[in-house]
Amino acid sequence: MTRRSTHRPLPSGRPEAEATALPEPATLYVPLTSRRLRFTQMSVRDSQEVRAGDILATAPDQSDLPLLAPRAGTVRLTAVPGHIALEVARPAPVGTVVLDEEAIAATPPRDAVQDNRALLCRLGAWQCFRDVRTGDIPDPCHEPAALVIMVTAFDSFIAQPEALLAGKATDFVQGLKALHRLFSGSGCRIHVVVGEGECPTAVNEAIEAVALDPSRFALHRVPQLYPNDNPQLATQTLKLASPPQATVWAMGVEGVLAVAFALTLYQPYLERTISVGGPAVEKPRHVVAAVGHPIADLLAPLPSGCSFRIVNGGLMSGTDLAPQQQGLDGECPGLTVVHVPAAREFLGFVRPGRFRQSFSRCFLGTLFSPTPEPLTSLLGGEERACVACGHCEHVCPANLLPQVLHRYLYNDQMDDAQALGLDECVECGLCSYVCPCKIELREQFAVAKQQLRSDADDAALATAAASVTDQ
Amino acid sequence: MKVFEKLLGACRPLFEEGRPLRPFHPVFQAADNLLFAPETHAQAAPFVRDALDLKRYMSMVIVALLPCFAASVYFFGWRVLLMLVVSYVAGGTVEVVFAIVRKEDIAEGFLVTGFIFPLILPPGTPLWMVAVGIIFGVIVGKEVFGGTGRNLFNAALIGRCFLSIGYPATMASAWVPPARGLAGKLLALPAFNAPDAIAAATPLVLAGRGEWASYSDLLWGRVLGSTGETSSIAVIVGGVFLMAVGVANWRTVAGVVVGFSSLSLALHVALPAQAPPLGFALLAGGLLFGALFMATDPVTSPVTQSGKWAYGALIGTVTALIRVFSGYTEGVTFAILLGNCCAPLIDEAVIRGRMRRHARAR
Numbered sequence: 134m135t136r137r138s139t140h141r142p143l144p145s146g147r148p149e150a151e152a153t154a155l156p157e158p159a160t161l162y163v164p165l166t167s168r169r170l171r172f173t174q175m176s177v178r179d180s181q182e183v184r185a186g187d188i189l190a191t192a193p194d195q196s197d198l199p200l201l202a203p204r205a206g207t208v209r210l211t212a213v214p215g216h217i218a219l220e221v222a223r224p225a226p227v228g229t230v231v232l233d234e235e236a237i238a239a240t241p242p243r244d245a246v247q248d249n250r251a252l253l254c255r256l257g258a259w260q261c262f263r264d265v266r267t268g269d270i271p272d273p274c275h276e277p278a279a280l281v282i283m284v285t286a287f288d289s290f291i292a293q294p295e296a297l298l299a300g301k302a303t304d305f306v307q308g309l310k311a312l313h314r315l316f317s318g319s320g321c322r323i324h325v326v327v328g329e330g331e332c333p334t335a336v337n338e339a340i341e342a343v344a345l346d347p348s349r350f351a352l353h354r355v356p357q358l359y360p361n362d363n364p365q366l367a368t369q370t371l372k373l374a375s376p377p378q379a380t381v382w383a384m385g386v387e388g389v390l391a392v393a394f395a396l397t398l399y400q401p402y403l404e405r406t407i408s409v410g411g412p413a414v415e416k417p418r419h420v421v422a423a424v425g426h427p428i429a430d431l432l433a434p435l436p437s438g439c440s441f442r443i444v445n446g447g448l449m450s451g452t453d454l455a456p457q458q459q460g461l462d463g464e465c466p467g468l469t470v471v472h473v474p475a476a477r478e479f480l481g482f483v484r485p486g487r488f489r490q491s492f493s494r495c496f497l498g499t500l501f502s503p504t505p506e507p508l509t510s511l512l513g514g515e516e517r518a519c520v521a522c523g524h525c526e527h528v529c530p531a532n533l534l535p536q537v538l539h540r541y542l543y544n545d546q547m548d549d550a551q552a553l554g555l556d557e558c559v560e561c562g563l564c565s566y567v568c569p570c571k572i573e574l575r576e577q578f579a580v581a582k583q584q585l586r587s588d589a590d591d592a593a594l595a596t597a598a599a600s601v602t603d604q
Numbered sequence: 605m606k607v608f609e610k611l612l613g614a615c616r617p618l619f620e621e622g623r624p625l626r627p628f629h630p631v632f633q634a635a636d637n638l639l640f641a642p643e644t645h646a647q648a649a650p651f652v653r654d655a656l657d658l659k660r661y662m663s664m665v666i667v668a669l670l671p672c673f674a675a676s677v678y679f680f681g682w683r684v685l686l687m688l689v690v691s692y693v694a695g696g697t698v699e700v701v702f703a704i705v706r707k708e709d710i711a712e713g714f715l716v717t718g719f720i721f722p723l724i725l726p727p728g729t730p731l732w733m734v735a736v737g738i739i740f741g742v743i744v745g746k747e748v749f750g751g752t753g754r755n756l757f758n759a760a761l762i763g764r765c766f767l768s769i770g771y772p773a774t775m776a777s778a779w780v781p782p783a784r785g786l787a788g789k790l791l792a793l794p795a796f797n798a799p800d801a802i803a804a805a806t807p808l809v810l811a812g813r814g815e816w817a818s819y820s821d822l823l824w825g826r827v828l829g830s831t832g833e834t835s836s837i838a839v840i841v842g843g844v845f846l847m848a849v850g851v852a853n854w855r856t857v858a859g860v861v862v863g864f865s866s867l868s869l870a871l872h873v874a875l876p877a878q879a880p881p882l883g884f885a886l887l888a889g890g891l892l893f894g895a896l897f898m899a900t901d902p903v904t905s906p907v908t909q910s911g912k913w914a915y916g917a918l919i920g921t922v923t924a925l926i927r928v929f930s931g932y933t934e935g936v937t938f939a940i941l942l943g944n945c946c947a948p949l950i951d952e953a954v955i956r957g958r959m960r961r962h963a964r965a966r
Contacts, residue, residue: 142650142652142654144652376966377965377966378966442645442651444649444651446649448649448650448651448652449649449650449651449652450649450650451649451651452648452649453648453651469651471651471652473645477609477640477641477642477643478640478641479605479608479609479639479640480639480640481641482641482657482659482660482663483663486655489655490654490655491654491655491656492654492656493654493656493661493849493850493851494848494849494850495656495660495661495664495849495850495851496655496656496660508652509652510645510646510651510652511641511642511643511644511645511646511653512642512644512645512646512653512657513641513653513654513655513656513657514641514642514656514657514658514659514660515637515642515644515657515658515659515709516644517658517709517711517712517752517753518711518750518751518752518753518754519753520658520661520713520752520753520902520903521753521902521903521905521907522661522851522902523853523902523907523908523909524850526908526909527909534907534908534955534958536907537907537908537951537955540907549959552959552962552963553955553958553959553962554958554962557962562649562650563650565646565649565650565653566650566652566653566654567654567656568653568654569654569656569657569658569660569661570658570753571644571653571657573647573648575648575649575650576647576648576649
C-alpha cells in the first residue's frame with residue numbers, strides 16, 4: 134500500500150501496551166445505544182436476575198441483534214436513563230456458558246453456514262462485522278466478495294492489536310479458521326492486514342499461523358501510519374474487491390476472538406480490552422473491562438481543576454462521548470481524553486513554534502524530530518473560505534481532491550462530487566486536520582455520503598415499487 | 605497580555621447586537637483575532653487540529669517578502685515604507701468597509717495584498733496613485749468576487765495593471781535610480797513627491813537598445829525597476845523560503861521557469877536580435893518576483909496540483925512571447941492575469957480527467 138503523505142498527529146498520552154484488568158464494579162451501566170446499534174426492544178423485566186450472556190435487549194432495526202448481559206446479576210431498568218443497570222451478583226457464579234455443545238448438537242442440522250451465522254448473532258459476535266463502504270452492520274443473509282481482518286490500530290488512541298491478542302493468539306487463529314469455514318463456500322477470500330516491520334510477539338504468532346496457509350488467507354502488510362488501519366482504504370488501495378464496487382466486509386481483532394468463542398466454545402466473548410489514553414490522562418494504559426463498566430472508573434484518576442473532552446474512539450476517527458453515557462459500550466475501541474484549555478493563546482501565530490506539530494513546514498518544530506505534544510481540541514484558528522492551499526490533496530490517502538469536492542458540495546453539485554469519487558472518501562479526517570482554513574471537510578463529506586446512500590436507497594425502493602405496479 | 609485581554613473584554617459589550625458600535629464588529633473581531641487564538645473547538649472528528657492557521661500561513665508570505673522589502677528600502681529609500689503605509693491604510697479601509705457591509709470577518713489575505721502592492725510599483729509612484737491602485741485592486745480584483753478565497757484575479761496585479769493602463773505617462777516616468785554605497789538610501793529622509801523620479805529605462809528597455817546591464821547589478825538589484833523586484837538575490841532568498849515552508853507551490857514556480865526558459869532559449873537562438881540571452885531574461889524585470897510571489901498565490905492558481913504545472917508553464921511562455929513580440933518590454937503582469945483567467949479551465953481539464961478515471965475504475 135502506498136501513501137503520499139507521511140504525516141500524522143502525535144499527541145501525548147500513548148497507552149502502555151500491557152493491559153490491566155480492572156476490579157469488578159458493583160454495578161454495570163450497559164448503554165442501550167452505541168455507534169451503530171440502538172437496542173430499543175427490552176427482553177428483561179425490572180429486578181430480573183440474569184446470567185452472563187443472557188439477552189437484555191435487542192435491536193429491531195438491525196436483524197434483532199442482541200445486547201448481552203456482561204455479567205450475572207440483577208437488572209435495574211429505570212435506574213439510569215438510556216442504560217440498563219446491572220447489579221453484579223457476588224460472588225460471581227462459576228461458568229458463563231450460554232449455549233452448551235450438547236444443546237447445539239441436539240438441534241437438527243440444517244444449513245450449517247446459516248446455523249453458524251445465527252449462532253454468531255445470538256452470541257453477540259455478528260455486530261463485529263462491518264460493511265467497509267457504509268460502515269453498517271451487514272445483513273447475515275448476505276454474502277461478501279471479500280472479508281478483511283484488520284490487525285492494525287494507528288489512530289491515536291485505540292486498542293492496540295498486541296494488547297488485544299496478548300495470550301489469545303491461539304483463539305485468534307481458531308477464529309480465522311472458523312471464519313474461513315463460514316465464508317469459503319461463497320468464494321469469499323479472507324485478507325489479513327497487519328502493520329509493516331517488527332510486530333509484537335502476540336501479533337507475530339497469529340501472523341505465522343495465517344502465513345502458513347496461503348491457500349485460505351492472504352496476508353498484507355501496510356505501513357504503520359494512520360489511516361492505513363481503515364478497512365475501506367485497505368480495500369481500495371490493495372484492490373481486495375473485484376469488481377471494485379463489490380461488497381466487502383471487515384472485522385477487527387476482537388471480532389475474530391468473538392467468532393472463535395462463539396463457534397468453537399459456544400460462548401459469548403464478554404471481555405473488552407480498550408485503550409485509555411490522550412494528553413489529559415494521567416496513566417495512559419489498556420484496560421480489560423466488561424461492557425457497562427463505569428466510564429468514571431475507566432478514566433480515573435483524571436486531573437482536577439481543568440476541563441477536558443472525552444472521545445469515544447481515536448482522536449481522528451472517534452465520536453464525542455455522549456455526556457449522558459455512564460458505562461462502556463460494546464463498540465468503543467478506546468477512550469481518548471484531551472484538555473479544553475481555559476485561556477486563549479496570545480499571538481500564537483507569530484511564535485516560532487519549536488514544539489508545534491504541523492503538516493506544513495511553517496513552524497520551527499519542522500527542523501526537529503517530532504515529540505508527542507499535549508494537543509487540545511481547539512481549532513487554533515478562525516474558520517475561513519478555502520484558499521486552495523492544497524494540503525488536503527497532499528494528505529488524502531484515497532487520492533481524492535478534497536478542495537474540489539468541498540467546492541462542489543458547497544455549491545450543491547452532488548452529481549459532480551459523486552463523479553469525482555466522493556464515495557471513495559474513507560472519512561479518515563486528515564483533510565480536516567491539516568486545513569488552515571479550519572473547514573470541517575470530513576464532516577461535510579460524511580454527511581454528503583450519507584445523503585448519497587439514502588438517495589440511492591430511495592431510488593431503489595421507487596424502482597421496486599414501480600415494477601410491482603407494472604406487474 | 606492580561607492588559608489586552610482586559611481591554612478586549614471591556615470593549616466587547618460595545619460591539620454586541622443592539623449596541624451602537626455593532627456595525628463595526630468586524631473591526632473589533634479583527635483586533636481580537638490578531639491578538640488571541642479563537643476559542644472554537646473541533647465540532648467533529650478529528651478532535652485535534654494542525655497548528656497552522658491562515659494568519660500563520662499568510663505571515664509566511666510577509667516574512668518571505670522581507671528581504672525584498674529591505675533591499676527596496678536600501679536602494680530606493682524610506683519612501684517605500686511610506687508607500688507601504690498608504691497601501692495598508694487605503695486598501696485596509698476598503699477591506700473594513702466591505703467587511704462591515706457584508707457583516708463578515710476581515711480576512712487575512714489583505715495582509716499580503718497590502719504588503720506586496722508597493723513592491724510591484726515603480727519607486728517614484730505618487731502616493732495618491734498607490735492609494736488609487738490598491739483601492740481599485742481590492743474592490744475589482746477581490747471584493748466584487750466575494751473576498752479572499754473567492755477572487756479570480758490577484759488583487760495586487762489588478763491594481764498594478766489599472767495604474768499602468770490608466771496613468772501610462774506617470775508610471776513610465778516613475779523609475780528611480782538605485783542607490784550605491786554602503787548605506788544606500790537608508791540615511792536619507794523619505795521624499796513624499798518622489799523628487800528623484802526620472803524618465804529612465806529599465807534593463808529590459810535598455811536591452812532592446814543594445815545596452816546591457818551587468819549580471820552583478822541584476823543580481824544585487826542596482827538597476828531600475830519596481831521597488832521589490834530589482835534584487836534577484838533578495839527575491840530568490842524569499843522565494844526559496846516560501847517554497848521551503850510549503851506556502852508557495854514549487855510546481856507553479858518550476859512551471860514558470862521551465863516554460864519561460866525553454867521558449868526564451870528557443871527564441872534567442874532563432875531571433876538573437878530581439879530575444880535576450882536566457883540568463884539576462886531570467887534576472888531582468890519582474891519574472892522571478894512574479895513566479896515566486898504572484899503566480900504562487902494559491903487562491904488565483906489552479907487548485908489541483910497537476911494543474912499548477914500547466915498554469916506555471918502558461919505564464920512562463922506567455923511572458924516570453926509578450927516580451928519578444930509585443931510593444932511591452934515586461935509581460936509578467938499580463939501573463940499572470942491571463943493565467944488567473946485560465947486557472948479554472950485548467951482545473952476543469954484535470955478534474956474531468958479524474959472523473960473519467962473514476963468512471964473507468966467502476
